[in-house]
Amino acid sequence: MQINRLTQQFQFIIEIDRLKQILRQTLLTDGSRRENSAEHSWHLAMMAIALAEYTPEGVDLFHAIKMLLVHDLVEIDAGDTFCYDVQGNHSKAEKETQAASRLFGLLPANQGSELRLLWEEFEARETPTAKFAAALDRIQPLLHNQQTKGGTWRIHGIRRDQVMKRVAPVKTGAPELWPFVLQLIEDCVAAGYLQESPPTLYSDSDRGNTVSL
Amino acid sequence: MQINRLTQQFQFIIEIDRLKQILRQTLLTDGSRRENSAEHSWHLAMMAIALAEYTPEGVDLFHAIKMLLVHDLVEIDAGDTFCYDVQGNHSKAEKETQAASRLFGLLPANQGSELRLLWEEFEARETPTAKFAAALDRIQPLLHNQQTKGGTWRIHGIRRDQVMKRVAPVKTGAPELWPFVLQLIEDCVAAGYLQESPPTLYSDSDRGNTVSL
Numbered sequence: 001m002q003i004n005r006l007t008q009q010f011q012f013i014i015e016i017d018r019l020k021q022i023l024r025q026t027l028l029t030d031g032s033r034r035e036n037s038a039e040h041s042w043h044l045a046m047m048a049i050a051l052a053e054y055t056p057e058g059v060d061l062f063h064a065i066k067m068l069l070v071h072d073l074v075e076i077d078a079g080d081t082f083c084y085d086v087q088g089n090h091s092k093a094e095k096e097t098q099a100a101s102r103l104f105g106l107l108p109a110n111q112g113s114e115l116r117l118l119w120e121e122f123e124a125r126e127t128p129t130a131k132f133a134a135a136l137d138r139i140q141p142l143l144h145n146q147q148t149k150g151g152t153w154r155i156h157g158i159r160r161d162q163v164m165k166r167v168a169p170v171k172t173g174a175p176e177l178w179p180f181v182l183q184l185i186e187d188c189v190a191a192g193y194l195q196e197s198p199p200t201l202y203s204d205s206d207r208g209n210t211v212s213l
Numbered sequence: 214m215q216i217n218r219l220t221q222q223f224q225f226i227i228e229i230d231r232l233k234q235i236l237r238q239t240l241l242t243d244g245s246r247r248e249n250s251a252e253h254s255w256h257l258a259m260m261a262i263a264l265a266e267y268t269p270e271g272v273d274l275f276h277a278i279k280m281l282l283v284h285d286l287v288e289i290d291a292g293d294t295f296c297y298d299v300q301g302n303h304s305k306a307e308k309e310t311q312a313a314s315r316l317f318g319l320l321p322a323n324q325g326s327e328l329r330l331l332w333e334e335f336e337a338r339e340t341p342t343a344k345f346a347a348a349l350d351r352i353q354p355l356l357h358n359q360q361t362k363g364g365t366w367r368i369h370g371i372r373r374d375q376v377m378k379r380v381a382p383v384k385t386g387a388p389e390l391w392p393f394v395l396q397l398i399e400d401c402v403a404a405g406y407l408q409e410s411p412p413t414l415y416s417d418s419d420r421g422n423t424v425s426l
Contacts, residue, residue: 006390030231069278143223147230
């Protein structure tokens with residue numbers, strides 16, 4: 001039984017090597033290539049260590065780090081979905097749930113359930129720990145896009161309003177980091193790395209015409 | 214002051230992105246390319262989670278994971294030294310100490326010292342936690358070399374006795390995993406992935422001649 005457990009654990013360890021081949025849209029800070037999800041997960045865990053003093057009350061740092069280490073494992077089967085890809089994000093949940101069953105199912109049952117719960121907690125973004133972990137996951141690509149003078153924002157024509165929506169979870173997940181995020185976005189727009197939001201069209205019913213702000 | 218701390222912390226977070234460009238000798242399990250030290254560090258942290266139940270008494274798992282996440286950071290400046298490179302390992306210590314000063318020095322002093330201590334503890338391999346972390350660092354390349362049918366062992370003509378010497382810290386750092394390591398090496402030799410050790414030459418002084426075993 002002991003040997004069987006260990007065999008399952010090593011099979012899991014070997015299988016997750018494949019996360020190193022899952023490419024994200026984000027570029028490395030020197031722009032030389034796209035980042036993969038394994039090294040991204042390492043970077044987030046390091047961010048949790050470096051930014052530990054800004055965890056809001058109720059955050060368990062060790063739990064957050066474990067969560068960040070496993071949060072992208074499902075991409076081994078489901079692939080990485082670009083956060084601004086509306087179409088791709090529709091089918092994402094189902095593919096990732098199947099992936100979770102297969103991957104965490106490689107481990108002994110009690111251990112597999114534990115890691116799956118970690119992943120589900122991250123996805124639900126309801127606990128302070130999950131919210132903090134999610135905040136780091138939103139901040140990291142900002143840094144990379146700033147370092148690469150717009151990186152994937154420029155490639156995909158992403159605008160300020162889209163980025164603001166994407167990083168909104170930082171406000172509640174890591175409030176002490178929120179002013180930094182706002183300033184970073186401001187700087188990126190000013191530097192021309194990020195496009196300004198398009199003018200908002202709204203119907204001015206009083207005057208019966210459409211105003212472009 | 215607060216802003217200054219945060220600026221330093223983000224400079225550190227951006228700087229360590231470079232670990233993703235440090236290539237190790239180890240190949241990914243599918244042999245497609247060499248592994249980098251950031252994704253390797255992630256893999257080791259995941260191993261610590263998956264193999265948590267085999268930690269010897271006195272091991273602090275959270276501490277071990279933090280140690281594994283930071284243990285290769287110095288390679289950003291010092292590069293990765295192949296473990297079987299005798300020449301390269303002579304100058305390794307000095308280069309890595311300088312690297313530690315620069316990299317951990319990017320952080321606010323109290324935090325930089327804390328991470329540096331983690332790295333020094335890992336290097337010294339004296340505490341149960343450091344010994345356990347080192348054991349995982351020795352096991353992971355074994356798995357990769359087995360999966361790639363000899364991988365870097367074949368490329369560099371590495372033999373069983375060299376591997377045995379390299380993995381010896383597993384015996385004390387993670388004794389419950391030691392039988393697995395021995396079996397894995399045995400299997401790799403049997404499969405032809407790893408060369409048998411050369412015959413040992415010793416002087417048989419009683420009979421005044423040299424015997425090859």
